[in-house]
Amino acid sequence: MQDQCMEYAQAAAEAAENKKANDVVLLDIRGISVIADYFVICSAMSRIQVQSIADAVRDRLEVLGVRCRGMEGKEEGKWVLVDFGDVVVHVFNEDERKFYGLERLWGDAPRLTLPVGGGMA
Numbered sequence: 001m002q003d004q005c006m007e008y009a010q011a012a013a014e015a016a017e018n019k020k021a022n023d024v025v026l027l028d029i030r031g032i033s034v035i036a037d038y039f040v041i042c043s044a045m046s047r048i049q050v051q052s053i054a055d056a057v058r059d060r061l062e063v064l065g066v067r068c069r070g071m072e073g074k075e076e077g078k079w080v081l082v083d084f085g086d087v088v089v090h091v092f093n094e095d096e097r098k099f100y101g102l103e104r105l106w107g108d109a110p111r112l113t114l115p116v117g118g119g120m121a
Contacts, residue, residue, distance in 0.1 A: 005086040006112070008066050009038035012082075012089050013114050015060035016042045019053045021091070027109040037086040039106065043097040047077030053091045054080040061087075 013024050021042035030037045040057075044050045051074055058068045061084055069083040079096045082089040090102060 009087045012040045015057045026112040029109045036088040040089040043092040050077045
């Protein structure tokens with residue numbers, strides 16, 4: 001199951017990258033938090049791009065059979081949280097990402113390397 005969760009996190013990161021997300025980061029938060037196993041964090045230049053990335057991530061994981069448990073913040077398009085249970089995706093506009101600094105808050109979490117060129121169908 002754990003390998004599958006990592007695959008889902010990588011698929012989410014790839015979907016974000018395919019929508020031209022900036023600075024996509026995949027954090028392994030297992031053992032640090034009970035919230036989830038993986039965080040995917042990325043940002044975008046506009047409200048519309050933030051929304052588009054969130055939709056693309058949701059659609060990509062649903063194709064893989066992962067149910068989206070919830071999506072918050074889409075209307076505002078500043079910080080959209082997409083919850084898949086063990087994988088949580090944060091899509092920020094640039095200013096919100098700098099302000100909240102999730103990478104700093106979760107600084108103890110290992111950053112995982114994203115597959116080069118995707119590779120997940």
